[in-house]
Amino acid sequence: MYARLLRDPRFAKLLAGQSISELGSAVTQIALPTIAVLVLHAGPFELGILIALQRIPFPILALFVGVWIDRLPRRRVMIVADVLRAAALAAVPISYGAGFLGLPLLYAVSLTTGVLTIFFDLAYLSYVPELVDRERLSDANATLQMSLSVASLAGPGLGGLLIQAVGAARAVGIDSASFVLSFLGLVWMGPDKVRAERRQSPGMLKELSEGLGHVFAHPLLRTLVITLGCVILFGHVLEPNLYPFVYTDLHLSPATLGWILSAEGAGAVVGAYFSPRIMGRVSAGWILAVTGLLSGAAFIIVSFAGAGPTILILGGALIFNGLLDPIHNVTQWSLRQLLTPDHLQGRMNSIFRTVYWGAWPLGNLVGGYLGSVFGPRQSIFLGGLLFGSLSLIFLLGPLRKASLTVPAGEPKIETV
DSSP states (O other), X not given: XXXXXXXXXXXXXXXXHHHHHHHHHHHHHHHHHHIIIIISOOXXXXXXXXXXXXXXXHHHHHHXXXXXXXXXXXXXXXXHHHHHHHHHHHHHHHHHHHTOOOHHHHHHHHHHHHHHHHHHHHXXXXXXXXXXXXXXXXXXXXXXXXXXXXXXXXXXXXXXXHHHHHOHHHHHHHHHHHHHHHXXXXXXXXXXXXXXXXXXXXXXXXXXXXXXXXXXHSHHHHHHHHHHHHHHHHHTSSHHHHHHIIIIISOOOHHHHHHHHHHHHHHHHHHHHHHHHHHTTSOHHHHHXXXXXXXXXXXXXXXXXXXXOHHHHHHHHHHHHHHHHHHHHHHHHHHHHHTSOGGGHHHHHHHHHHHHHHHHHHHHHHHHHHHHHHOHHHHHHHHHHHHHHHGGGGXXXXXXXXXXXXXXXXXXXXXX
16 A cells, blocks of 8 residues: 555655655754743743744635645745745744844744745645545555654654753754755656646636635535534644643653653554555544544543653553544545545645634634633643534534545545
8 A cells, every 4th residue: 555655756755855844843843832931931822822823824825825826836836835944944043043032033933934834735735636646645645644643753752852952942953954855855856747737817816716616515525624613723722731731730851741742653653554444444524523532532631640640641642642633634634635626626725724724823822821821731621621522513414424435536535
């Protein structure tokens, strides 16, 4: 299954570049909040703003960027985004060395990388169906998710060690370098196959309307995007509360947290590996509902860390969540890609990312506010309870019977 994909040289080069980039991003995942908390003494609310700024551009810009992605060469968009993200992240170690690093600069870097990530991610998600046959799309998504999971396995542990060895600001420089390597991998792929010639553009608003019409006229896509928008907000209450909870309440070091997050990544590797097998046997709605319910339960268990063996409770809950997350992601990615023709991939992905990543920063801000009022532990418990409970909504519509098995030669999902 995976070996056949890896024998495709262009897919292998994309995978190699993204694996390196994701490893660097996993280092920054722990390094930026650590700078904010331990160097700049930020609290949950300030941390919520920092994390939210990486996502806030999506609900503002993603719909329009999606139209451009369907007009432009997608690999070229990824190349430019990688170069600019490398430059933005390089500002963190440079400013630290010059003595003027502060929260405003961290906010600016988060916002800038967030805007550039819109272009990269929408091009990336839309490029995969262009690169591989639709019969192999679930396997391709699972392979790329496995790469992300391996980065999540190695990155936080590496990040924790780098933070303790050279400091958090310098560790961000690793991520900057990783985007340069990702850029080189994309260039190394060589020219793309010739895409079908696009008709003359009828205008931004008409093209956007075409994408919205496709998503909201299709019963499965409409149900998926609305349900994700309802539940995802509470799935991201955890983030601005986890670092203050771990550093202040549990008194763990960055290295210890890094290894725990790496263990979570180990669970994600396993989940990504088995996701195509699960998708071939279980409907999309059941996968999304059960993984959401169990992830909510894992967050609740995280809130009890410190009431017993801290490392065992925290690590066990996060590993379990890591196992579930890629199964959830590969399921919803593959479903929506398979239901969408190539010329609408950018717009479809932009609509989903607008909803998904629009709710994400809102969840960060809500989580930061709850943490500042009630405390990180209580906020993590509440977020897990609401996320798990609301995930059952996936069973109330047509997703409950949506099969992810794609007959050979069929570009669509059948319902059973």
